[in-house]
Amino acid sequence: MTSPSTELMARARAVLDRIDALASISDDTDALTRLFLSPAHIKANRTLLSWMEQAGLDGFADPVGNVICELPGTTNSRPPLMLGSHIDTVRDAGKYDGTLGVLVALNCLEHLKARGVPPSVPIRLVAFGDEEGVRFGSTILGSRAVAGLTTADDLKRADPDGVTVYDALIEASFEPEDFAAASMTDSPPAAYVELHNEQGPVLDTAGESLACVSAIVGSRRMLVEINGLSGHAGTVPMSERQDALAAAAECICLIEDACRRPDMVGTVGFLETHPNAGNVIAGRVRFSLDIRSHDDALLKSVCDGIEEKIAEICARRDVDVTFETTGGAHATRCDDRLIQMIEKSIPGNADQVRRLPSGAGHDGIAMSNICPIGMIFVRCAKGISHHPDEAVDVHDIAAAIGAMDRFIELYEREQVLPSPEGS
Ligand SMILES: [Zn+2]
Structure with a gap:
């Protein structure tokens, strides 16, 4: 793989600065812990919204605390391409899990916005508020709400202190009764694509920066x-x-x-x-x-x-x-058309891009109920994740930004929507 350009390296450093800024927003003083609807989560949401505003992107938090913004396209009649990941963490977490995917996507949107030529399709960015499920013992609450899968029972889930999702939403100034409005089922995105650190050692062992995810594994x-x-x-x-x-x-x-x-x-x-x-x-x-x-x-x-x-x-x-x-x-398959586009987006020969299943769960599991999904994996040192030693090299972040730029470009050119069969 050729080394990333000076421009991509500068953008990667800007992403890293923001990853560090978000890593300093924690519920614990001596570790990174940012649980769903905690004061740190709400503060991180506000920080993210301020970055969106600086970029001229209109951001908002939906009724369950996901932060969303959208870059309008020239053909807004087409449903948006949705990019994103999550910004909640496990306890004593690494700083890249989830955050990397949100901030790389934001960087790509900022780049497109600054270019002054709108993309041909709207591009929506989401920072899901609950992927890890640490606080309320139920994973992917944020994306499940977007996929219209949340029920009133989900709001009754309580954390170890007895605070329910309902109470926590009120405390964070949301309207729990409006939770159904977070659903995008009426006008779903055309596709959801997430970039995430691999959280396993395969890419590090192989000496490769990026991989295309084939599916999110099923489990028993x-x-x-x-x-x-x-x-x-x-x-x-x-x-x-x-x-x-x-x-x-x-x-x-x-x-x-x-x-x-x-x-x-x-x-x-x-x-x-x-x-x-x-x-x-x-x-x-x-x-x-x-x-x-x-x-x-x-x-x-x-x-x-x-x-x-x-x-x-x-x-x-x-x-x-x-x-x-x-x-x-059940296993969640990534969409074949999106897989092909992602493989072409990763530098080098598309035939040689590694396809990896994801052994960890991701928001794509919920999103696959309303649109086709795709995922890009980024190498992390020794595969360490859910741990403060989690690390992603700045060169790999630059490669990831380049791949995401290229993916958006290829996606924009596609005249036919990805087929839903792979979802
Ligand atoms: Zn994650």
């Missing part, structure tokens, strides 16, 4: 409970044990083996053992199971196979097992 989450029999660690012979923890250990190794294949990841990240004492055979164990793939059929067959084999292991070891589904989602 379960809680597995194994019941055996507790007993004295010294007196019960090995042949007579119903050791729930030993059974769980065999199951966990099986899960790792079953998921060790392309297009699949599986994690057991939680384990609870009872009575959890060094001199007592474990009588009961519960563990989580999080399996993800961008291929729904593969996900289903691997999960079914795992359940079957866990049942076999537990029968052989004379312990009982139950499965509880705790969550899951």
